[in-house]
Amino acid sequence: MTATMQPKSEAAEAPRRGKRTPGTGENTRPRRGPMQFGHWWWALPGIALVFAIHYVATGIGGFFAFTNWTGIGSFKITGWTNFEAIFKDPTKLGALSNTLFLAFGSVLLGNIAGLVIALGLNRVVKTRYILRTLFFMPVVLSPLATAYIWKYIFDFDGPLNAFLTAIGAGDQAKPWLADPQWAIWTVLVVLVWSSTGFAMVIFMAGLAGVPVEVEEAAAIDGANLWQRFRNVTLPAIRPAVAIATTLGIVQGLRVFDPIMALTGGGPAGATETLATLVYKQAFALGNFGGGAALALVLAAIILIFAVLQQRLTRSNPED
Amino acid sequence: MFRYTKLTLLREVGLWALALVFLAPFYFLVTTALKPDNELFTTSALAPPTNPDFSNFIDVLTATGNSNVVMGLVNSAIITAGSIVGLIALGSITGYVISRSTRRWSKGAYYLFLIAIILPGQLGAVPLYMGARALGLTGSAWGLIILYTGMLLPLSIFLYANFFRGLGTDYEEAATIDGASKSQIFSKVVFPMMAPATGTVTIFAGLIVWNDFFTSLIFLGGSANQTLPVAMYYYIGSLVSQWNSIFAIVIVSMIPILALFLFAQKRFIQGFSGGLKG
Numbered sequence: 001m002t003a004t005m006q007p008k009s010e011a012a013e014a015p016r017r018g019k020r021t022p023g024t025g026e027n028t029r030p031r032r033g034p035m036q037f038g039h040w041w042w043a044l045p046g047i048a049l050v051f052a053i054h055y056v057a058t059g060i061g062g063f064f065a066f067t068n069w070t071g072i073g074s075f076k077i078t079g080w081t082n083f084e085a086i087f088k089d090p091t092k093l094g095a096l097s098n099t100l101f102l103a104f105g106s107v108l109l110g111n112i113a114g115l116v117i118a119l120g121l122n123r124v125v126k127t128r129y130i131l132r133t134l135f136f137m138p139v140v141l142s143p144l145a146t147a148y149i150w151k152y153i154f155d156f157d158g159p160l161n162a163f164l165t166a167i168g169a170g171d172q173a174k175p176w177l178a179d180p181q182w183a184i185w186t187v188l189v190v191l192v193w194s195s196t197g198f199a200m201v202i203f204m205a206g207l208a209g210v211p212v213e214v215e216e217a218a219a220i221d222g223a224n225l226w227q228r229f230r231n232v233t234l235p236a237i238r239p240a241v242a243i244a245t246t247l248g249i250v251q252g253l254r255v256f257d258p259i260m261a262l263t264g265g266g267p268a269g270a271t272e273t274l275a276t277l278v279y280k281q282a283f284a285l286g287n288f289g290g291g292a293a294l295a296l297v298l299a300a301i302i303l304i305f306a307v308l309q310q311r312l313t314r315s316n317p318e319d
Numbered sequence: 320m321f322r323y324t325k326l327t328l329l330r331e332v333g334l335w336a337l338a339l340v341f342l343a344p345f346y347f348l349v350t351t352a353l354k355p356d357n358e359l360f361t362t363s364a365l366a367p368p369t370n371p372d373f374s375n376f377i378d379v380l381t382a383t384g385n386s387n388v389v390m391g392l393v394n395s396a397i398i399t400a401g402s403i404v405g406l407i408a409l410g411s412i413t414g415y416v417i418s419r420s421t422r423r424w425s426k427g428a429y430y431l432f433l434i435a436i437i438l439p440g441q442l443g444a445v446p447l448y449m450g451a452r453a454l455g456l457t458g459s460a461w462g463l464i465i466l467y468t469g470m471l472l473p474l475s476i477f478l479y480a481n482f483f484r485g486l487g488t489d490y491e492e493a494a495t496i497d498g499a500s501k502s503q504i505f506s507k508v509v510f511p512m513m514a515p516a517t518g519t520v521t522i523f524a525g526l527i528v529w530n531d532f533f534t535s536l537i538f539l540g541g542s543a544n545q546t547l548p549v550a551m552y553y554y555i556g557s558l559v560s561q562w563n564s565i566f567a568i569v570i571v572s573m574i575p576i577l578a579l580f581l582f583a584q585k586r587f588i589q590g591f592s593g594g595l596k597g
Contacts, residue, residue, distance in 0.1 A: 037415075037419040037488065037491050037495075037501065037504065037509075038412075038415055038416045038419055038420075038501055038504075038505060039416070039501060040416060040420055040422065040424075040425075042412050042413070042415070042416045042505075043412070043413045043416040043417055043420075043425075043428065045409060045413075046409045046410070046412070046413030046472060046476060047413065047428055047431070049409065049465075049468065049469045049472060050431065050432060050435050050469065050472050050473055050476075051431075052469065053443070053447065053466070053469030053470060053472075054435040054438055054443065054469070054470075054473065055431075055435070056446075057442075057443030057444075057446045057447040057450065058438050058442050058443040060443070060446035061441075061442035061443045061444070061445060061446050062442060064445075064446075065442075071445065117334070117337070120330055120333070120334050121334065124322065124323050124327050125327060125330060125331050125334065126323070126331065127331060127335070131334055131335070131338055132588065133581065133584045133588075134338045134341070134342060135338060135341060136580075136584070136587070136588060137342070137345075137577070137580070138344075139591075140526060140576050140577065140580045140587070141530070141573055141576070141577075142529070142530035142531075142532065142548055142572065142573070142576075143530065143532070144530070144532045144548050144551065144552065145551070145569045145572055145573050148555065148565055148566075148569050149344045149347070149348050149566075149569065150344065152347065152351065152364075152562050152565075152566070153344060153347060155560075155562075157360065157364060157560075158347075158364050159343075159347050159364040159365055161364075162363050162364040162365045163365060166363075166365065193341075193344075196341075198591065201588050201591050201592045202591070202592050204592065205592035250437055254439050254440075256441075256533065257532055257533060275439070275441065278439075278441040278442075279441060282441065282444070282445060283444075283445075288445060291441070292442060295439055295441045295442035296442065298439050298441075299438055299439050299442060302437050302438075302439060303434075303437060306437045
């Protein structure tokens with residue numbers, strides 16, 4: 001509304017404008033490019049702070065990836081030794097595959113669940129806003145608090161086993177988080193639980209932009225529910241899908257707090273990820289050089305997916 | 320054609336059933352926290368307490384030392400508020416300049432911030448800690464506010480810059496023509512217009528800082544300025560399988576953020592879905 005009013009009020013003030021800034025008035029309209037807003041040096045504090053905290057610190061950390069530094073005292077530059085050690089060590093390769101499994105698993109399941117709920121809530125459902133609030137609630141909780149709740153649920157004396165016993169499947173009861181085979185799935189459940197609401201709101205925003213008329217037209221032409229979803233809804237929410245999935249992957253690759261609080265990487269490394277391993281190497285085991293090398297590998301993996309994200313969002317026609 | 324039919328009712332009932340399963344963890348959280356010690360292992364984990372008891376909460380709120388929860392609440396509030404102010408002030412002005420400037424460096428600066436968003440924090444953690452200790456910034460709320468501002472600034476700048484790109488320069492041109500100075504234009508014309516971006520930054524930064532555990536554990540280590548998650552961590556560290564006490568502090572820690580969310584849920588959700596479209 002205000003935007004459409006703008007030309008009018010400007011036109012009304014046009015005669016006065018000339019008086020206030022003589023000489024420049026005639027030039028302002030066509031000379032859009034050279035007109036400067038703000039001083040360039042306003043950006044300096046922000047750039048300096050980001051440079052110091054992100055780039056200098058990361059650069060120094062990156063340098064130590066090529067050393068045998070323990071975190072204190074002197075060190076020697078050892079070249080690529082730390083990286084060779086990573087790719088020879090099965091526990092580190094295990095952590096790499098766990099990282100990828102959890103990142104892609106949580107993105108896939110969280111987004112499917114988010115999309116299904118968003119589709120369910122889309123249009124006419126009367127209590128959609130209450131339901132939306134409820135499904136979003138886990139997103140605002142701290143990862144630490146979330147992890148403690150689920151730790152109890154998966155506890156041997158916890159609700160999950162009590163439920164299994166109650167429905168007569170008591171023989172399936174097990175200490176879920178201490179079971180090498182099941183632990184990573186329990187972590188996956190927790191990650192999906194806390195990210196579903198996030199995917200849901202992005203999809204709901206995307207779905208709100210799908211015109212009703214097009215969907216109606218497709219329905220009248222005899223398209224069934226699946227065809228309507230596949231050919232009308234999905235193409236329209238493609239940008240939302242790209243955003244939700246790639247953000248989820250970048251977040252999922254460096255997930256740390258929930259795993260640390262849930263399993264600490266155990267049992268026997270079954271839920272170890274690159275992020276938890278970096279922490280253990282650098283802070284607990286006094287192998288800062290090795291931890292830094294691992295962090296560099298993690299950074300490279302995240303960067304690759306971030307570039308893919310840029311490609312994905314670029315290719316959408318709205319840009 | 321999108322009318323409320325029997326099928327819609329079925330869908331609604333199904334969604335409510337799903338929501339109940341989805342939120343079951345909250346049921347266990349509350350019922351367990353209200354169980355007195357003697358009921359914890361004698362009653363089923365699924366059953367509500369027979370004699371609800373608030374003593375766990377009283378224990379939590381009166382804890383002292385490292386696990387002083389009330390102090391943690393106060394410190395978390397100060398640090399979160401300070402970081403939000405820093406992120407809005409620096410983020411808005413930096414985002415404004417780099418998105419409005421036509422010079423070549425501004426594009427470079429934009430990518431500088433974009434890459435900073437995705438760098439994993441662990442790589443810089445030790446050098447940062449050493450630097451902060453040398454400057455005397457560890458163990459103080461100020462140090463942590465500066466640190467969080469710096470860590471989340473790329474995200475804040477990114478959100479603001481994307482917002483400005485979608486905003487025409489008409490108002491700023493009009494203000495220039497009316498004789499406003501560059502700083503007047505920013506503070507009186509531009510800043511009020513970017514309220515949606517400011518809201519998104521507040522929500523994102525507030526949530527991340529309030530919930531963050533790792534950074535405050537390392538940088539406040541052992542000082543009296545513990546944040547809430549750290550106080551919770553220490554409190555729980557002294558308990559083994561005392562789930563009623565553990566859940567009492569988990570509830571206390573999540574009440575402020577949940578209350579804020581339920582109070583301003585539209586804002587929250589719009590901030591999340593709107594801020595990321597760019």
